Amino acid sequence: MRSWRRLRRRSLARLAGFEVPTPFSIEALCAQVSAARGRDLHLHPLPYTGAADLPCGLWICTVEADHVFHARGASASHQQNIVLHEIGHMLCDHSLADDDNGLTALLGDLDPAVVRRVLQRTRYSTPEEQEAEMVAALIRERAGWGTAPPRPDGALGTLDDVFGDR
Amino acid sequence: MVAQGEHPATLAARLDRLFKSVRPGGQREYTYEEVAAAIRENGISISHTYVWQLRKGMRDNPTKRHLEGLAQFFGVPTSYFLDDNSGIEDQLELLVALRDSDVRSLALRASGLSPASIKAVLGMVQHARSIEGLPPAEDDGDA
Numbered sequence: 001m002r003s004w005r006r007l008r009r010r011s012l013a014r015l016a017g018f019e020v021p022t023p024f025s026i027e028a029l030c031a032q033v034s035a036a037r038g039r040d041l042h043l044h045p046l047p048y049t050g051a052a053d054l055p056c057g058l059w060i061c062t063v064e065a066d067h068v069f070h071a072r073g074a075s076a077s078h079q080q081n082i083v084l085h086e087i088g089h090m091l092c093d094h095s096l097a098d099d100d101n102g103l104t105a106l107l108g109d110l111d112p113a114v115v116r117r118v119l120q121r122t123r124y125s126t127p128e129e130q131e132a133e134m135v136a137a138l139i140r141e142r143a144g145w146g147t148a149p150p151r152p153d154g155a156l157g158t159l160d161d162v163f164g165d166r
Numbered sequence: 167m168v169a170q171g172e173h174p175a176t177l178a179a180r181l182d183r184l185f186k187s188v189r190p191g192g193q194r195e196y197t198y199e200e201v202a203a204a205i206r207e208n209g210i211s212i213s214h215t216y217v218w219q220l221r222k223g224m225r226d227n228p229t230k231r232h233l234e235g236l237a238q239f240f241g242v243p244t245s246y247f248l249d250d251n252s253g254i255e256d257q258l259e260l261l262v263a264l265r266d267s268d269v270r271s272l273a274l275r276a277s278g279l280s281p282a283s284i285k286a287v288l289g290m291v292q293h294a295r296s297i298e299g300l301p302p303a304e305d306d307g308d309a
Contacts, residue, residue: 042297047289051282058287060294061271067294089273103272105279106287107257114241117190118265132273 011134014092015142024143026080033066033087040065043083045072055105057082059089066090084139088132173255178223180247184240185221187258189265205235256284263291 018036021028034041046054046069056071056078068086070079107115174180185195198214198221205212210231217236219225228236230244237244246254264272269291279287 040298042294044290044293047286047293049282049286051280051286053280054283054286055274055279058274058290059272060269060291062294062298063268063270064298065294067290067297069290086273089271094271094273105274106272106284107261108279109243109254110257110261111238111241114188115261118188118261 007130007134008138011092011131011138014131014135015138018091020139020142024145026083029087029139030083033090037066037090042067044069046070048072057086059086061090081136081140084136085132087139088135091135092131094132173250173252176223177226177228177247178221181221181236183255183258184236184242187262188240201236201239204239205232208235208238210235253281253284256281256288260284260288260291263288267291267295 019032021032030041030043042065044067046056046058058069060067060069068083070082070086103115104112174183189195198217202212202214202217212232212235216225216232220228220232220236233247234244237246242254242258243251245251263269272291274287
């Protein structure tokens with residue numbers, strides 16, 4: 001429980017200064033994130049591969065732009081949650097330097113030290129996924145979505161004072 | 167020379183693929199002397215000339231210890247040299263794409279992916295690049 005609170009506090013700090021758009025929509029949020037980062041943000045549907053283990057969301061950050069790939073065919077709210085999670089990674093400034101989740105999943109047969117050397121990374125390993133998910137949850141809270149799925153009518157609830165418990 | 171997407175069949179071609187893929191800091195290739203010296207540090211006797219001969223296909227009689235030393239240096243399982251290891255080839259190809267596409271970050275929720283999914287991720291990295299109007303990542307640094 002304590003570690004959950006610590007995670008929440010750290011994630012609140014990540015969100016400090018970031019305005020969640022009102023009225024809230026994924027499109028408006030993407031525009032906001034793009035403006036805040038000063039770079040293009042592209043949303044793409046995941047290619048259909050038939051591979052059962054393909055993740056439902058993927059964020060690729062190049063020197064030029066951000067790209068979020070999200071599962072097709074998922075329900076609208078599931079799709080939004082996928083995009084929110086990937087935006088959580090962006091707002092936390094996660095990079096390959098401190099994230100081994102993506103790399104070990106992708107390059108599991110290669111020696112991590114060698115991968116680091118090729119990609120010029122020095123650090124490896126922290127619970128990035130939890131942090132991204134917490135930031136996503138905080139955005140949902142601020143948007144009035146709470147932990148429940150977004151309202152079908154798109155109406156916004158009252159904004160929780162998520163910064164209140166600092 | 168092995169084109170992108172093909173899997174090198176010979177020991178020389180596989181070693182060549184490793185030299186081209188596993189470059190420190192994504193810059194120049196390791197030199198034969200660097201490779202041989204690092205392997206010798208692990209107590210395996212090998213000369214830089216011999217490493218060069220293996221890569222050029224002039225020798226194809228390495229001991230198991232030599233293969234272990236080379237595999238360890240380049241960060242692949244020793245079986246990479248012996249078996250049909252298309253899965254590892256895919257991962258090397260993706261590593262090169264991540265390096266050459268200047269991918270700073272990549273995040274996904276998964277704990278190990280099938281070769282088909284790894285190919286799909288490679289396709290997404292290439293797609294992301296093409297959207298940005300940059301040339302697709304090259305397989306090696308010959309150009």
